[in-house]
């Protein structure tokens with residue numbers, strides 16, 4: 120479909136996680152032409168960066184085109200740490216501007232795969248399908264079912280321009296993914312061996328309380344967020360605007376959904392972390 124509709128190979132988007140790993144392997148086994156792209160979030164763990172770099176080197180030796188997309192905002196290079204002061208509020212579950220700018224700004228007019236799976240999210244289960252026609256207008260979004268041949272043909276003859284998405288492992292469970300990785304002896308991101316269940320930006324607001332563990336293991340990232348919050352507050356104050364936050368630590372505490380009162384710390388997360396790691 121990618122070759123027919125776009126005259127270009129399928130793009131396997133690779134976050135460095137286990138689902139991308141399976142998608143890469145499926146594409147390889149399918150024997151189709153494909154290329155691989157990784158969107159640099161600038162907030163991934165060093166293990167992910169090295170893993171992606173190493174994977175891409177091996178793929179390029181096999182003649183597969185690999186690209187690392189660096190994020191750009193308003194025409195300028197950007198990182199998570201320079202984006203937060205520009206946006207003047209931290210990324211949250213409801214305001215994931217970072218994903219939009221750091222992760223989803225590429226692959227326009229291409230047919231891509233993602234490792235999205237229903238098992239990962241109830242919301243995704245209700246809103247995503249095996250094939251998607253990507254448009255910001257949800258009412259115009261086309262979601263087709265892979266096992267309905269009639270609809271699939273209709274989709275293939277569609278001439279709408281824009282990004283299209285294939286989610287080849289949308290109905291795989293976590294166990295399916297790990298069974299496949301294990302049975303095919305695929306090399307996964309070393310973060311999984313360090314106790315991580317998900318691989319992505321450290322401090323992602325979607326990760327909830329796990330962020331405390333992430334920051335204990337990668338304290339420089341906590342400092343980077345704190346510095347970004349500091350610069351954010353400087354920008355807000357320079358504009359003469361009021362905020363409820365006095366310091367970067369206040370922003371960090373709010374952002375981490377800490378429920379302790381000002382001036383106190385809570386040891387329950389430490390206990391939770393210890394019991395998780397026993």
Ligand code: SF4
Pocket residue numbers: 160162210215217218219221222319320322323324325
């Ligand atoms: S922090 Fe989370 S929401 Fe933001 S870019 Fe990373 S994965 Fe997306």
